[in-house]
Amino acid sequence: MKNTYSATIFKIYFPEEKYYIQDKAKELYEIFDKHEVYSKFDETQIGEYHLYRQLDYRKDGTDFISIDFKSKIYLEDVLDGTEEFSEKRLINIFSGKSPKFSSVLWEEVGEKKIEETKLYLTSRYPKKLKEILAISKTKYLYRDENGYIYFPNFLRKKVFIEYSEALQKEIRNYYSLTPVNRRQIIGREWIKKIKPILERENISLKIVGDFKEVERPTFIIGGNRVVEKIKDYDITNQLKRYGFYKSSGTYNLAILDITGKIEEGFVQNALWEFPVLERYFTQADIRKLNRFELEKKSRDFVKSLEKRGKFLPVIVFEEKGDMYHQIKNAMLQESFPTQFINKKNLEKGQSATLLNIFLQISAKYGDTPYILNKKREVDFYVGFDVSRMKKEEKMLNRSGGVYFFSENGEFLATKKVEMLGEKIRDDEVSKLFSAKKFSGKKIVIHRDGNKPENEVETLRRYFKANDIKAHIVYITKSPSVRVFETTKGVSNPAKGVWLEYSENRAIVVTTNSKVGTKQPLKVEYIALNDEKMDFEKVIKDIFDFTYMSYGSYQDTRLPATVHYSHKISKFLSYGVEPNSEVFQHIYWI
Numbered sequence: 001m002k003n004t005y006s007a008t009i010f011k012i013y014f015p016e017e018k019y020y021i022q023d024k025a026k027e028l029y030e031i032f033d034k035h036e037v038y039s040k041f042d043e044t045q046i047g048e049y050h051l052y053r054q055l056d057y058r059k060d061g062t063d064f065i066s067i068d069f070k071s072k073i074y075l076e077d078v079l080d081g082t083e084e085f086s087e088k089r090l091i092n093i094f095s096g097k098s099p100k101f102s103s104v105l106w107e108e109v110g111e112k113k114i115e116e117t118k119l120y121l122t123s124r125y126p127k128k129l130k131e132i133l134a135i136s137k138t139k140y141l142y143r144d145e146n147g148y149i150y151f152p153n154f155l156r157k158k159v160f161i162e163y164s165e166a167l168q169k170e171i172r173n174y175y176s177l178t179p180v181n182r183r184q185i186i187g188r189e190w191i192k193k194i195k196p197i198l199e200r201e202n203i204s205l206k207i208v209g210d211f212k213e214v215e216r217p218t219f220i221i222g223g224n225r226v227v228e229k230i231k232d233y234d235i236t237n238q239l240k241r242y243g244f245y246k247s248s249g250t251y252n253l254a255i256l257d258i259t260g261k262i263e264e265g266f267v268q269n270a271l272w273e274f275p276v277l278e279r280y281f282t283q284a285d286i287r288k289l290n291r292f293e294l295e296k297k298s299r300d301f302v303k304s305l306e307k308r309g310k311f312l313p314v315i316v317f318e319e320k321g322d323m324y325h326q327i328k329n330a331m332l333q334e335s336f337p338t339q340f341i342n343k344k345n346l347e348k349g350q351s352a353t354l355l356n357i358f359l360q361i362s363a364k365y366g367d368t369p370y371i372l373n374k375k376r377e378v379d380f381y382v383g384f385d386v387s388r389m390k391k392e393e394k395m396l397n398r399s400g401g402v403y404f405f406s407e408n409g410e411f412l413a414t415k416k417v418e419m420l421g422e423k424i425r426d427d428e429v430s431k432l433f434s435a436k437k438f439s440g441k442k443i444v445i446h447r448d449g450n451k452p453e454n455e456v457e458t459l460r461r462y463f464k465a466n467d468i469k470a471h472i473v474y475i476t477k478s479p480s481v482r483v484f485e486t487t488k489g490v491s492n493p494a495k496g497v498w499l500e501y502s503e504n505r506a507i508v509v510t511t512n513s514k515v516g517t518k519q520p521l522k523v524e525y526i527a528l529n530d531e532k533m534d535f536e537k538v539i540k541d542i543f544d545f546t547y548m549s550y551g552s553y554q555d556t557r558l559p560a561t562v563h564y565s566h567k568i569s570k571f572l573s574y575g576v577e578p579n580s581e582v583f584q585h586i587y588w589i
Helices: 024-034 111-124 126-133 179-201 234-242 264-270 291-306 323-332 343-348 351-364 455-465 535-545 560-573
Strands: 005-007 009-013 040-046 049-059 064-074 088-092 100-105 140-144 155-157 160-162 168-170 204-207 218-220 226-228 251-257 276-283 312-317 339-342 380-391 394-405 411-419 442-448 469-476 483-485 497-502 505-508 521-527
Touching (some): 005 497, 009 024, 009 497, 024 049, 024 064, 040 179, 111 126, 251 291, 291 312, 291 323, 312 323, 312 343, 339 343, 339 351, 380 560, 394 560, 411 560, 442 535, 442 560, 455 469, 483 497, 505 535
Parallel strands (some): 251 276, 251 312, 312 339, 380 442
Antiparallel strands (some): 009 064, 009 204, 040 049, 049 064, 100 140, 160 168, 218 226, 380 394, 469 521, 505 521
């Protein structure tokens, strides 16, 4: 029996006698908004906190609209600086991280350190400049385990609710709906709020059908063996047996324990499966260092390694905090990618965690664990994303591009380009796509996000002038579309199910997660030359690249092209970058 599917995306039909509408989705969106269908419809009080849901609509071209709902939680206000406590977990609202904090009297900190902290916050989080300037004196400040100071108005309590008799769950991650529950709620609100308006306006929404399934890829590992991946560990089990497609064989690890709490033998025992030729172990107590001292200490450490040969620094930590980006950047500036390992993960010794660490270390060493088996008729795949930050009252955009060999998805290099806006401008195209490198080549660009206005025309002009046969695919991570398998009841569809709902537009399920309801990727393909690609091959490429991130034995929701470029651009926005324009190792995983 063939599987059946449904999705929360619909084609819009207005009555024939109504005046001609160029953008039906926009018209319907305005009608819904006018009748307040957009308002919240379900609110639950949990203690002092409120969980609520509201209907959500997204345009998908001119004739399509996707309908789902958002879930939000009102959390309590931030701290006011009057509470005194020791080693309590709080949420840093800038980073979302939650280390342990202890209160300290404002006067005990000293004005110099307070001003240093304000300056650092301004440089790191320029969008919060007004809030930082408005900081006023409170009774208490809060210090994390590394000795860094935090102001109370940027900290929030971690709040838990009872999730089961044996488990507590943090409220901000509360209530992940099953496919059955989500479909029931959408159906209920459809009858209650949407159907009356459709009938009143004489509008009909029709379900889009004809789902397809992508064929799973195969991979080449050591000894040119071809393997499949159906379960999470299928590739890694074969890698253990037959080795990597390309491997250094052994790895020299320089282990830096910044917790000051572990013994050299403990780390060696925890990493016993690693094919390590030599280990160098040292400890450094950095918890009381300011940010400038921390960078100097990091640079001194890697400079001492240069005399020893090729080493990869492994940083054993307890709480990353702000030091993570500081250390990573300082060492990258000296050409050393780093691997951070949480002390708890070493103590647990879980094989899955250690396996991820091993894959990440090998990739940073320049190894290629596996490649895609089937060759493609493309010369380069390019992942592109932009991260935004404010600098001197101007919005500065920084991008990361990841180039892949076309035939097998093997990583080539990264490139950083400073941008002046979200979209690629005329004077920026050549920085991203060198005519010398790409002239006469066929390239496919995987672009993170929706299509910016006029960007396609800019790219098309440049590629035509430089004889580059280019194609671009815009990949949106969070459309308000959900997909359900309805063969027997309602459930999540398998990875690889996709639907072409309009010419060169599709939604693609790229995860096998069993929690919550699947949220597919939204894809829009545009040929930037006269030779269009088969759209099914475009979808197949995206699907195959979700297997190609070496950061984990599990697949990623995004193709590695976009997943990697997103991570690179985020690092760049935090000031973390290698010391040259092009860096040949995967340093961001």
